[in-house]
Amino acid sequence: MPKDAVRRKLGSGVLNRGDRLFFGITSAASYFAFILVALILVFLVAQALPALKEQGLAFIYGSTWEVTPEKAVMQIGPMLYGSVLIALLGVLLATPMAIATAYLIVFILPKNAAKLATNLIDLLAALPSVIIGLWGVLVFTPIAQGWADFLHKYLGWIPLFSTEKGTTSLNSSPFIAGWIVAVMIVPIITSVTREIFSQFDRELISGALALGATRWTVFRRVILPTSSGGITGGVLLGLGRAIGETVAIYYVLQLSMKINLFQILEPRGGAIASWILSRFGEANEVEFHGLMAAGLVIFITTLVINLIANLIVNKAQPWRK
Amino acid sequence: MTDPRPAKQPWNKSSKVASFKGGRGFADAILIVVSLLLSAVVFALLLSVLWSVISAGAGALSPQFIYQNNRYISTTTSLEYGGVGHAILGTLWLVLLATAAALPLGLAIAVYLTQSQSKLRNLVRSITQALAGLPSVVSGLFVLSIISFLGAQKSGIFGAMALFPLMLPTVARVAEEALRLVPTDLRLAALGLGAPNYRAFFQVILPAAKSGVITALLLGLARVVGETAPLILTIQANNGTNLNPFDGGVATLPTYIYGFISAGYASSITRAWGASLVLLVLVGILFITARLLTSDKKRKKSKGTK
Numbered sequence: 001m002p003k004d005a006v007r008r009k010l011g012s013g014v015l016n017r018g019d020r021l022f023f024g025i026t027s028a029a030s031y032f033a034f035i036l037v038a039l040i041l042v043f044l045v046a047q048a049l050p051a052l053k054e055q056g057l058a059f060i061y062g063s064t065w066e067v068t069p070e071k072a073v074m075q076i077g078p079m080l081y082g083s084v085l086i087a088l089l090g091v092l093l094a095t096p097m098a099i100a101t102a103y104l105i106v107f108i109l110p111k112n113a114a115k116l117a118t119n120l121i122d123l124l125a126a127l128p129s130v131i132i133g134l135w136g137v138l139v140f141t142p143i144a145q146g147w148a149d150f151l152h153k154y155l156g157w158i159p160l161f162s163t164e165k166g167t168t169s170l171n172s173s174p175f176i177a178g179w180i181v182a183v184m185i186v187p188i189i190t191s192v193t194r195e196i197f198s199q200f201d202r203e204l205i206s207g208a209l210a211l212g213a214t215r216w217t218v219f220r221r222v223i224l225p226t227s228s229g230g231i232t233g234g235v236l237l238g239l240g241r242a243i244g245e246t247v248a249i250y251y252v253l254q255l256s257m258k259i260n261l262f263q264i265l266e267p268r269g270g271a272i273a274s275w276i277l278s279r280f281g282e283a284n285e286v287e288f289h290g291l292m293a294a295g296l297v298i299f300i301t302t303l304v305i306n307l308i309a310n311l312i313v314n315k316a317q318p319w320r321k
Numbered sequence: 322m323t324d325p326r327p328a329k330q331p332w333n334k335s336s337k338v339a340s341f342k343g344g345r346g347f348a349d350a351i352l353i354v355v356s357l358l359l360s361a362v363v364f365a366l367l368l369s370v371l372w373s374v375i376s377a378g379a380g381a382l383s384p385q386f387i388y389q390n391n392r393y394i395s396t397t398t399s400l401e402y403g404g405v406g407h408a409i410l411g412t413l414w415l416v417l418l419a420t421a422a423a424l425p426l427g428l429a430i431a432v433y434l435t436q437s438q439s440k441l442r443n444l445v446r447s448i449t450q451a452l453a454g455l456p457s458v459v460s461g462l463f464v465l466s467i468i469s470f471l472g473a474q475k476s477g478i479f480g481a482m483a484l485f486p487l488m489l490p491t492v493a494r495v496a497e498e499a500l501r502l503v504p505t506d507l508r509l510a511a512l513g514l515g516a517p518n519y520r521a522f523f524q525v526i527l528p529a530a531k532s533g534v535i536t537a538l539l540l541g542l543a544r545v546v547g548e549t550a551p552l553i554l555t556i557q558a559n560n561g562t563n564l565n566p567f568d569g570g571v572a573t574l575p576t577y578i579y580g581f582i583s584a585g586y587a588s589s590i591t592r593a594w595g596a597s598l599v600l601l602v603l604v605g606i607l608f609i610t611a612r613l614l615t616s617d618k619k620r621k622k623s624k625g626t627k
Contacts, residue, residue, distance in 0.1 A: 029429030128547020244456020
């Protein structure tokens with residue numbers, strides 16, 4: 001690319017003192033980004049180590065959390081599992097909505113309406129999670145409870161929608177938390193998908209239409225296969241966000257150390273970040289380290305997911321470079 | 322004599338797919354209907370959030386709700402007394418402190434990514450992107466571990482520190498996009514006239530990208546102004562106004578909302594809705610200003626090329 005050639009040439013000259021300072025400062029700032037990630041890791045590991053040593057590997061998969069002044073057993077298995085379950089539910093709900101919205105914005109709506117819709121979706125991304133949480137528990141939960149009752153009544157024979165005996169009200173469940181998470185990650189997936197759709201080679205589509213393809217065939221055979229990689233990246237970005245979500249889930253979910261494997265309508269579930277928030281207030285010294293260890297688990301999980309997601313998204317959006 | 326070409330060439334009018342009336346077949350109709358329905362769900366959810374906050378929050382709003390603080394107010398005090406004045410000030414103050422660090426650093430990273438020839442650029446971009454996915458609770462725990470390491474008391478400055486890693490990637494990414502939009506010719510012209518890189522940046526590129534950089538700032542602010550979890554972990558609540566970041570508790574809008582929801586009384590919930598409305602207005606102002614600036618820039622740019 002000619003642009004790169006110019007760049008390389010510019011750098012080959014000898015820099016004067018002002019420029020050396022200028023690039024020195026900007027490089028230092030950029031390396032600071034690495035240092036920041038390293039610092040987060042180092043501080044979390046240092047604080048988590050006492051608990052991790054004490055609890056061993058059972059910290060990850062065990063399902064007891066009992067802290068007394070004499071003895072502390074801290075295991076986050078159900079919370080970690082619950083986080084993943086809710087994140088998957090959220091992604092499952094959000095992905096079709098996001099793809100549909102992106103398709104609507106790019107291929108159906110006229111330009112002005114598309115712009116308005118894009119702005120609205122971005123506004124949804126900017127809504128603070130505490131507001132989503134407040135709305136989730138007071139406005140959305142009663143509505144979603146109706147949906148849950150419906151699902152349970154007619155599809156209750158499917159294990160996924162079954163409940164335990166004695167459960168009467170289907171609120172505070174992973175189902176509702178999944179919806180709340182979906183509300184928060186729809187904008188992320190939509191904006192990645194929309195960008196990929198909007199950069200789509202129109203001649204490919206025109207060509208397909210000229211060959212007699214219908215809108216549906218174009219979507220199924222041209223648009224989806226070409227952009228599925230990028231959409232996967234966007235979905236992973238959403239997954240990372242969902243696993244780290246704290247306050248909103250804290251309000252709409254009944255946290256329980258009794259693991260809830262698949263009964264998504266049961267008012268009992270786990271979310272590791274919300275667990276930290278719920279225990280944090282009354283934590284003593286020992287439990288403090290345990291919560292730090294839980295934070296470390298979230299950090300590593302989301303960091304890995306995000307690195308992979310960005311790798312995929314960047315590959316799918318070569319025009320960004 | 323007569324022009325053989327038609328006045329309009331309909332096949333050339335637009336390359337937009339929307340102009341192709343691909344209405345054939347049942348599957349097409351299903352595709353459009355499903356896509357409309359699913360996106361209608363998204364917009365319905367968004368509008369439901371906005372409407373709930375506005376309608377429920379309006380009940381709490383009054384002049385004194387905006388400027389009074391929360392001293393001598395319990396969770397059941399009637400709404401004629403007390404307000405979120407202290408929390409508004411606290412939020413603005415903490416966010417400002419975070420900005421003081423995040424804006425210069427984010428801008429410097431953007432400059433590094435667009436102006437330097439370093440081979441590490443892609444690595445820096447990846448790590449900044451990865452930082453953008455940092456869960457807010459982890460940022461709070463990170464600063465909390467610093468507090469415990471230092472043996473310090475929780476105070477406002479730590480809240481700002483917890484907001485900083487969340488704000489930095491947003492500022493860096495949007496500023497990078499803004500700097501990228503400046504035509505390379507401008508920079509080359511400045512360098513060709515003998516300006517060193519730093520003068521080319523400060524006197525040519527930065528003024529040209531001014532509105533984009535302000536957009537980066539505003540979107541960064543909007544990103545952190547509503548962050549709750551990191552503040553719950555790193556600052557102490559306060560019912561009065563406290564602008565000393567090194568001592569004592571600070572009230573912020575998100576933690577105020579959190580506290581009053583948790584209390585659970587009807588009047589405290591109304592206060593939470595009211596504070597949510599104030600927060601929503603803050604986010605809305607930041608967001609809309611940022612959007613107006615961006616569309617302004619685009620209009621100017623398209624005029625320039627014509």
